[in-house]
Amino acid sequence: MLRIRGTVGDLPVDLTVEMDDADWARLGIQLGAQVQETSAPADTPVKPAASRNDAVWDIAQALLRKAGHLTGPDLLGQLEGLSGSTAAGKRLMVRMRHSANVKVESQGDTPVYHWIE
Template sequence: MVRIRGTVGEVPVDLTVELDDSDWARLGSALNVPAPAQPEMAAAPAAKPLNQDEALWQVAKDLLRKAGQLSGPDLLDQLEGLTGSAAAGKRLLVRLRHSSQVKVVSGGDTPLYSWIE
């Protein structure tokens, strides 16, 4: 389930979207996220599905990876839009800052977040 809160113009919006596995797969393919490998044997244990926080974390990493580099305010705006919450967007921003795959440098007035391979 994804909850989106904010405004459209001056109209407040509070939207809850429920996604099943096929919806998440379509969303992942739209973002060019590789699909998880399917087990070849039917007896193999199923992989634990990502919870909503981990799914948002993957999307946040993909967002920065595709952009290559974003300023802190631009990245925060996109993360807030993704999560529907300023607090959740800030949590993802902090998590990105501490990720070994992200380099943060001072870009004058704002930090610049860069994806490193």
């Protein structure tokens, strides 16, 4: 559940939005789309995830796939926002590093994560 309180002009606002796992997954995909615009229509149905962890992993992969490549610090920042903590973001980065669809190159002190098909 998401609760928003504030004002619109002089009018008080108290809004409660109930979201299930599929709604959170769609929101994560939309936030990930800020990295690079997606060509899929906004009304494309999103398959409900089996669990919250699977949904976050699917969104993390989609984020890198859409971007094509991201530096380690940029990817960590995106994954921290997606997962809600630095530790969970780092766990996702380790999982990415070991994924068959991700290639990691060292460019000086900064690793670059590339999505490969």
